[in-house]
Amino acid sequence: MPVNKIYETCDQAVADIFDGSTVMIGGFGSFGGLPINLIVALAKQGAKNLTIISNQGGVGFELSKRIKPEGYQDIAILVQNGQVKKFIGSVPALGGMPPTSPIEKLHGEGKVEIELVPQGTLAERIRAGAGGLGGFYTPTGVGTRVELGKEKRVINGKEYLLELPLTADFALVKAHKADTFGNLVYRGTARCFNPIMAMAAKVTIVEVDKLVQPGELDPEAVVTPHLYVNRIVEVPR
């Protein structure tokens, strides 16, 4: 008998996220692809001193209305709650928005540490972590402040920087459908960082629009194989 991965509520699925955890949060940044219900559950749960790895740092409910008129919660709710010690990502705050997002404010006050990582490097560091690699050399960031403190190596006449893998205790992921084994398919551009984060955490928790039985997903179309997935919550949209 395979273990039961189905959780009734997001609250139950995130209950054991502990103080000081490293948590990957999928999506690209804005509404599509973000595991919003899991984020809100983590905000309620209250774990502190979290290191969050995500592409964007969240804009918060007020600014989110510029993206989606009725507004929505994002990573900013965790920042606002004082649950986040460190953020690792490529766009902590959006330059096109006013400087009032919680992460921009709290970073300015010295309360949240930020590690800026170019987006492609972020994706590859996560994939390296998922795949058991010790790192990789990338041309991205050469000659910029990103190279500070990193090993630089010339390979075939071109300069590269050594980048190290990222892994996490938990990943919060949004998918379109899961079967009860945990095979996942995504929808449109909501895929983005979700599949690679699902692979890089000790415990991967997925919020899906629809839960189906094994055999209902086309095996050729499965993006995330079930062995990466530990917990599934169906939140119909």
Added chain:
Amino acid sequence: MKMRLDEQTIALRAAKEFGDGMVVNLGYGMPALCANFIPEGRTVFFQSENGILGYGPLGTDEEKDYELINASDQPVTLLPGMCFFDSAASFDMIRGGHIDMVVLGAYQVSEMGDLANWGRPGRPATGMGGGMDLAAGSKQLMVMMLHTTKEEEPRIVRQCTFPLTARNCVNRIFTDIAVIDVTKQGLVLREIAPRWTTEEVQALTEPKLIIAEDLKEIEL
């Protein structure tokens, strides 16, 4: 004050560079407008960092599908043959030199083609997004920008003072008054907005411009 081109018109001009069958990535902000100006008779495949290849013209906010957007968070439209992929695969395409042309916005471009397009004073929490990867991997990098700041300070400069995205990466610059190539010899003024003189463009540009022998008015 002389007329400057508006953003739509700069996008129209930049989009003329898109060759038939090219894969093109459009950066955050102004460059995203280029999706609406594909030259007639050409097929262009737009790739975006969030994992989409082959999307159509920009959609409308009223019918926005939040799971069908580009990296600038704009709704895009479905086209036959479009495909989706994850962020790591997206940046394999970008970093690995599989994108034919990239169009990015900029705060500053230097004489050497250095690009500064993400960080600005007083906003330490804003990030570079995918800009550094795009600049590192692009076969041809075009920049779309306003020629000067609101205070009329040049944004085409000898040395960038804003944080760099990548060094020596820009090939061509489209502004609201000029089209300029970055070459080993220096910046070459190729095209100029209607009723502007080369002296007027030079006055708003920090490095010395080389005037192309076949200098012409910006073609629209």
